[in-house]
């Protein structure tokens with residue numbers, strides 16, 4: 001049998017020369033990077049460096065003035081946030097954004113809503129089909145509860161849970177969307193050491209066991225250097241370095257622009 005060398009797997013996400021300004025203030029100035037399948041890319045930089053703006057471009061909230069963004073070969077810049085989510089790009093937020101009075105289970109079930117292929121009327125008319133979809137969603141959500149070790153809290157309203165567990169539920173809701181790429185916005189902000197270690201373990205399991213590529217924005221430098229396959233460093237919206245964590249840490253430009261400033 002002939003062996004076909006297909007070369008390295010195509011990137012999941014391609015960001016090319018993206019520029020974004022607000023009334024003359026440059027938030028992103030010529031940023032280019034790719035995310036490979038099952039890669040964990042971290043984006044770091046001082047406050048105001050443009051990290052959140054990049055997430056907002058990727059999820060369709062901000063429209064850049066220049067550049068190109070493709071996700072699984074699809075042009076993202078022509079799409080609205082719900083369409084981008086439906087393509088499989090899921091996001092967690094700096095602040096917990098859940099339905100606080102609903103249980104863990106219900107919050108995760110809501111994460112699946114765009115997988116339901118029926119409207120309210122169809123749900124009544126084709127009850128059997130709707131019921132099957134509901135059962136499949138429930139089975140998937142139970143797997144996520146298992147995976148993120150949320151079993152003890154499954155029936156608890158989210159507002160009663162410790163902060164670290166709430167952040168984990170948010171991660172679970174993003175996983176319930178069955179993402180092809182996950183954007184994590186400061187997943188350990190405000191967490192204690194034990195909660196941070198738990199979150200780090202789950203992030204690694206998502207990459208290594210589920211094979212889901214991720215982009216991580218995080219101020220916790222220890223976490224970034226431990227977890228990331230590659231790190232993109234921004235300063236005033238401009239790329240300063242892109243490479244393996246050890247390489248980036250040694251880069252004099254990075255030390256000057258960021259790590260030096262933080263020391």
Ligand SMILES: Nc1ncnc2c1ncn2[C@@H]1O[C@H](COP(=O)(O)OP(=O)(O)OP(=O)(O)O)[C@@H](O)[C@H]1O
Nearest residue numbers: 022025026027045046047048049050051052053054
């Ligand atoms: N909607 C907006 N309107 C005006 N300016 C904005 C807007 N969003 C971002 N900016 C500006 O763009 C720049 C980059 O901000 P951004 O929030 O992306 O940085 P960041 O790296 O995420 O910062 P932080 O680490 O503090 O979250 C800042 O100068 C910010 O004030």
